[in-house]
Amino acid sequence: MSPSLNDTILIWTLRGFAVIAGAIALLIVVFLILEALPVLRQVGLWRFFTDASWNPAEELYNLTPMLWGTLLAMAGSVLIATPLGVLSAVFCQYYAPPRISSLYRRLIELLAGIPSVVYGFWGLVVLVPLIGRLHPPGTSLLAGIAILTIMILPTIALTADASFAKVPPDYLRGAAALGLSRWATVRGVVFPAAKSGLFTGLILETGRAIGETMAILMVCGNVVQTPKSLFDPMRTLTANIALEMAYATGNHRSALFVSGLVLMGIIVALVAAAEVLKPSA
Amino acid sequence: MSESSFSTASNRQFSTWLVWAIALFVTTIFLWILSDIIWHGARQLNWEFLTTAPRSAGRKGGIAPIIVSTALILGVCMAVSVPVGVGTAVLLAEFTDTENQFGRLVRRSLDVLAGVPSIVFGLFGNAFFCKTLGLGFSILSGGLTLACMVLPILIRSTEEGFRAVPSHYRLSAAALGISRTTTLWQLLLPAAVPGLVVGLVLGVGRAIAETAALIFTSGYVDRMPESLLDSGRALSIHIFDLSMNVSGGDANAYASALVLLVLLLLINGTAAWMAEHWLHRRITPS
């Protein structure tokens, strides 16, 4: 196929766009590094994991408890939201009558757009007192996981739904011809065929879970400690930045950017792991 | 074949029961939240609320300037992210092999971008768009920052959309001697629209729900914006201020949340309708 002028222009335009898209993450990392340098030069990275506690006013910068908070909240919510979301999509595509299915889909699309503050507000006013009655204080890792699950569920549900819709109808007809039940078809035929879409949804929802700030800020208690039970209040790295950035100067401010870098580190590690584990297309 | 474990009657009943139960559970939780918003917010909702400016720090009056600011921010976000996003997705899906270095770099970079916390986007947007590019607190800064946030979602979903287009479309087009550009515009893009629409819906949902990123970029000013370089308060920030910072602002916070949801319904509905009738051309599969 001879490359026409049109095609060449197109390809270079597209490459330009891709470069822009790819460069943003790089810019952000550079920005974080620049802002974090002052305290890193003065205090060094090691102290961010070994100091006595997180108390920047007294020059103590241990991030580990908050790191645990972030990781636990993320893991908990992804573990719960993924099956719920995927099965919701299965419901939408294969079990529900068409009218209910489109209503359900609208509902989930709506939920993808509710602001994190509204989720946080609801969590603070409804969920936290509920949990508090079980075990004070109510603001806890559990509340965080619950709210995060609700927030990331639309992402995985909608992505899964879209990828199920793309499974070639021949596959389904073939399965029906073989006499497979609905569930067997879903489990044995649809899931493998939709692998790559499901994986996309997983990545997107994990990203959201790590990056969520406002809602977590309102329901997790924000106490800097490694949570030892589901009912312990804890603080995530993101909530920490949001809470203290407004009032931080000098080394404190730089230290907050270091925690931002640590977050980026986690994400890069997860992306690398995903690269290794990724199902081949 | 272990068919028996797949298709016993009780197994079938259990799986059906499980799926319906989950759908019901999810629906209940969401209806709980939605009904809370509707219950508390519907009382304040009237024409005056939608067309006047806020008074007394938002406790009284309406949210007209805020709706306009939000619409403008969303507009900027979509105007920037859709071309860049779809373009990148097309490149990744159609013009690069899976082993291509450039393509892999861009993909990894986008995965990382998908995980960046909203507050880091806010700080970055503030430093890059507001200060380095000199846009200051403005709707433009806010929209551009949101575009950065939304790109990974848009690109990923659109790419999936392209992957789902059967390969014989491309082969047939090549056999007919159609240029790649034409193939793209006339055949592939229309066929990949479902993926694009999902990406758009998720992206708009994310953008409209964003708070932390906008506080530092499009700002706090609740006046009616007169240009894209004016600072404008977005709905999500207004809701945040009313519920967390201003005493007695709860009622209007709920009402604003309700308006936001209606706006979202409209946008999603329009996107889906456009996909159905205008852009998606179903070519008979062979």
Place this chain on the structure above:
Amino acid sequence: MENRRSLILAFVGLTAGWGLQACTKPPQAATSTNQLQGKLVLTGSSTVAPLASEIGKRFEAEHRGVRVDVQSGGSSRGITDARKELANIGMVSRSLKADEKDLQAFTIARDGVSIILHQDNPVQSLTDQQVVEIYTGKIKNWKEVKGKDAPITVVNKAEGRSTLELFIHYFKLKNSDIKAQVVIGDNEQGIKTVAGNPNSIGYVSIGTAEHDASNGVPIKLLPVSGIAATTENVQNGKFPISRPLNLVTKTTPQGLDKAFIEFARSPQVQDIVKEQNFVPLSQ
């Protein structure tokens, strides 16, 4: 196709029309013949932001060529932006510290900080010593201060907040000594946390708490050293924990800055200050 296109155009047209209609301000009665022009940018404390924003609107109504833009971001931002002249005026919700004396502060209102409990908590007052012991974790159960037999949920503010600094300054504590179960950011978050937990104790701005309590939120304000926590007592100076809300500038304000600061301190805006639940300066 034609039908759809015209439909879309109609929709866009309607939206634009609605937008423009909402844009049109009702004609203002000509008040002042002041020739002030220009844009004023204020950044800083999120506590002062709503107040400054409302004062700004009234200022704009009296001086048609002026725009007052208020951004939040925290008291520290107010200080840094005023210093670097990134903003015309900084908003700070406390008095200036020793190392901030290169700036000039102009108080526009006062605010008090009070301890709040849930309405259903039988405890009516606490001595300063008891508060200290509760916050440092030495007293863990309400029954030790003649309340119910229930563990105390201590609500503290995030580090760096002006309310926190006022609190620890008065009770002579260090933030690292405080053992809290919940840490909050803004005042309303604190109020909602205490309202949702009958066994909690927290401290917030008096004006905000007073307003919410009188509007049915289930909290109550505790007296400090026997003095009731009311905005009245903050105004007449009796209440011991209070802070000024300040506008700060780097150099002596001139022109537009000066006019605005004077306006913000004048009796003309006392009603706005009261409406935002702060204490106006006693003239």
